[in-house]
Amino acid sequence: MKRTHNCGALGLNDIGNTVSLSGWVDRRRDLGGVIFVDLRDKHGKTQVVFNPEHNTKVHQIADQLRNEYVISIKGVVQKRPEGMENPKLKTGMIDVRVDELEILNESENPPLAINDPKELARENDELRLKYRYLDLRRPWIQKNLFLKSRFLKEVHHFFNKNEFEEIETPVLCKSTPEGARDYLVPSRVHPGKFYALPQSPQQYKQLLMIAGVDRYYQIAKCFRDEDLRADRQPEFTQIDVEMSFVDQNAVIELFDSFVTEVIGKVWDFEPPTTIRRMPYTEAMLKYGSDKPDLRFDLEIKDVTELAGHTDFGVFNNVYKSGGKIRGLAAKGCVDFTRKQIDELTEYVGRYGAKGLVWMRVKEGGEVETQVAKFFTLEQLHSFKEALEAEASDMMFFIAGPEKIAATAMGQLRLEIARIKGLLDPKKREFVWITEFPMFEYSESEDRYVSMHHPFTSPMPEHLEAMLNGDLKNCKAEAYDLVLNGVEIGGGSIRIHKPEIQEKVFRLLGLTAEQVQENFGFFVDAFKYGAPPHGGLAFGLDRIIASLEGQESIRDFIAFPKNTSASSPMDHSPSAIDISQLQDLHISINAPSKN
RNA sequence: GGGGUGGUGGCUCAAUUUGGUUAGAGCACCGGCCUGUCACGCCGGAGGUUGCGAGUUCAAGCCUCGUCCAUCCCGCCA
Known part of the structure; x- marks a missing residue:
């Protein structure tokens, strides 16, 4: 049975034509009498219909069909009955009334749900990589x-x-x-x-x-x-x-x-x-990264001179040792909870920051912070000016060696953007x-x-x-x-x-x-x-x-490796035969495991 | 090398504040019913050494220690 069309091709123009399709059984719906099969290939899905009244013998064979069977069918394209169209399918205006069915190959019950209707359905990576050839059957990954x-x-x-x-x-x-x-x-x-x-x-x-x-x-x-x-x-x-x-x-x-x-x-x-x-220097200063995400602003400011000349030990110690103090006004983040701030502190800690200083800019413009006693009102006000912060903003500061202050602040900037939903996936900023x-x-x-x-x-x-x-x-x-x-x-x-x-x-x-x-x-x-x-x-x-x-x-990538650089599918890397090693004049001196 | 999270039927997950009957559910699978469904529906069934090994306890999926694996991150990646 030579295929005449792919599974994404048929439409109203083909009504009445005899066609032949090949593909995988995506799903079988057995209504007792009529059996529907969604036939899937690279190009899409087409519903094919087995009606016992139309062809008893073929209907009986269709009874054996299971997920991922490979079949060929021959039949006539017909317009679906009024109200039975499926707008989710490109071929949803028609279906194919089957006259001939050939089972090209059977399939065991697959370990991955290839026909999972959830967009981007995925099991854990190890299983997907082990059965990568099945994972790759999913339309979204194809x-x-x-x-x-x-x-x-x-x-x-x-x-x-x-x-x-x-x-x-x-x-x-x-x-x-x-x-x-x-x-x-x-x-x-x-x-x-x-x-x-x-x-x-x-x-x-x-x-x-x-x-x-x-x-x-x-x-x-x-x-x-x-x-x-x-x-x-x-x-x-x-x-x-x-x-x-x-x-x-x-x-x-x-x-x-x-x-x-x-x-x-x-x-x-x-x-x-x-x-x-x-320039690199500008990127590191304003965005704390040599690969800045420019889909949103949240620009970082250098406040080393300003902060270094205060009575706050954290700031002026860093200043004296030649470090930098960087600040950022997180727009509309004044209501971050103590817990959120603690999490952010822990987050910037991963990038070497020793701590995270925060100041709330309240409705009237006054600045509220746990470390208020170390600063004069004028100093707090000048921080606000330096960061261009307004009411309802949260000011954050990180002090440390230049590279750490810059990158930790850069990561904080990204994390705030994630929290506030500023990473518009549709935007493309080169x-x-x-x-x-x-x-x-x-x-x-x-x-x-x-x-x-x-x-x-x-x-x-x-x-x-x-x-x-x-x-x-x-x-x-x-x-x-x-x-x-x-x-x-x-x-x-x-x-x-x-x-x-x-x-x-x-x-x-x-x-x-x-x-x-x-x-x-x-x-x-x-x-x-x-x-x-x-x-x-x-x-x-x-x-x-x-x-x-x-x-x-x-x-x-069709066949990627997992995080330990091995492939659960073909089990590479693997031990090799001693004779191969001898050919290569190599002896193994590996640390013993377990 | 270090840190976080996780490992429970084929798959995805649950299992009661703080350990307590026979470890549940959905999907998949098997059987039955069902002639226009499209994630079909209904009824029934099978399927588990809770990653592995110790320990604590009258009692461990749950607590402790070790270990393996996966994943995300730091280091690393000119």
Whole structure:
């Protein structure tokens, strides 16, 4: 029985036609006589009808049908009787009176309720991942995967149009010490040696620029062996891009048009033709984050000078030790209960804040706070002015080292927005964050490390200072694209002068020998005429999840791993045969469990 | 590595302030009835080592300790 239509296709125009459909039994409704079956495939559902008066034999076979049986039917499209239409179904004006039925395959009672009528029905993640092939039958999750497919088609179209070449880079690479932990692949041919899976194709794409490719892109799988989150998988996909003879402005402008032409098209909305840009310092000050959510205001203010010169010990101690005091006026939050404030205090504590100072702005404008005795009326009033707080607002303050004061306040800002329902899922606020610090100090390694990566170019105006060893204030020509508080992409202009690259390695504490050993081929390549170049990479899964208003990227990946980087379905990773290990010259020295 | 939450029939959950008969419900499943339903309806049935292991107690799904797993977060993720 060859199918003539899919399960989402039939309508009033097909009435009277003989058709053949194939699909899964979504649900069977047996009324004793007539049996209705909702037949489901990728495209939708169609109701098919088995009437004993019309065809006794077929009706008897239909009696055996159960959820998730795979069947083919042949029958005649008929208009549903008056009042029996189902407006919830695209095909709800018609149904198919079945003349022939073939059961292609039976199904055991499925462990997941694939036909659960609740939108976005989901069991716990472990079960869903174990039976992922069933989970993926659900229309809502198929929608996610097909959306990604459609998006990628537009992505390819965009890069083709703009004269980019799609070039593959190796998955078996050289391990390098900078950055995330590598996934390693042992070499059979070279005992004791390992490949690394790429954290990104960074060095290869730069080498392609040196090779004269001019414009490169790739839908690239990347691997990082770090602890996972809802928005982090051990393997993930980047839209990886690199361009020659460009400056930062050229890259950003091209990807402004990428947002307009590709993202705006697939998601059917009109992004601004020019996406706003915000320096890193401003983002950290006003929003306490390098990926600010700009769907709402709640701007953070610096009150270090004001608060530092009060008699309040918490404030002036922080002030004396060089910390910062940041404040925020939570609009309309004057009625937060003590319990809510305690919860918020605990919440900011996760981000290192030692405490949370609050002040209520009452109806008449007077300020009410538990710590009133430490301040003069004038000081309380000036806090109100500084935060632009009005009656019915709650003022919050966090004091501490700059990074903690900023990020804890940034998180508080987000949490208040969640409580007040300010995170409009329909809004899409893009922003480029620019002028990132070139270096940041790593406590664990007791040295400066690259904030982006070691190939990032300093801003031209900071080059001189950097060469003189001023790492703290050196800014990089790096940029991140942020959407609704999610970093969806990032990149930089790269260093193309070998002597500057050498110097950066040196500033990062790498010796000439270490550079030679780890990056020798890369550094060498720059000696033979490297063009100025730069690029960026988008996190494919994050873009889509974010545009769909989801925080977890798992529902956008066909076969994701769980939080311990394993797959309940195929049980990877798994132990392997001893002979395989012997081939690889590896012996296991694992800590014993249980 | 650390913290929060959770683990009870196939699934989603409940189990009385503070431990007390035979651990319940909905969905799914099986049987019966039902000829226009669409989350069909009605009647009946089966299905449980309450993650695992100790402990406290006359008595533990509930309290304590340990452990495993899941999930969210911090660290980490150039």
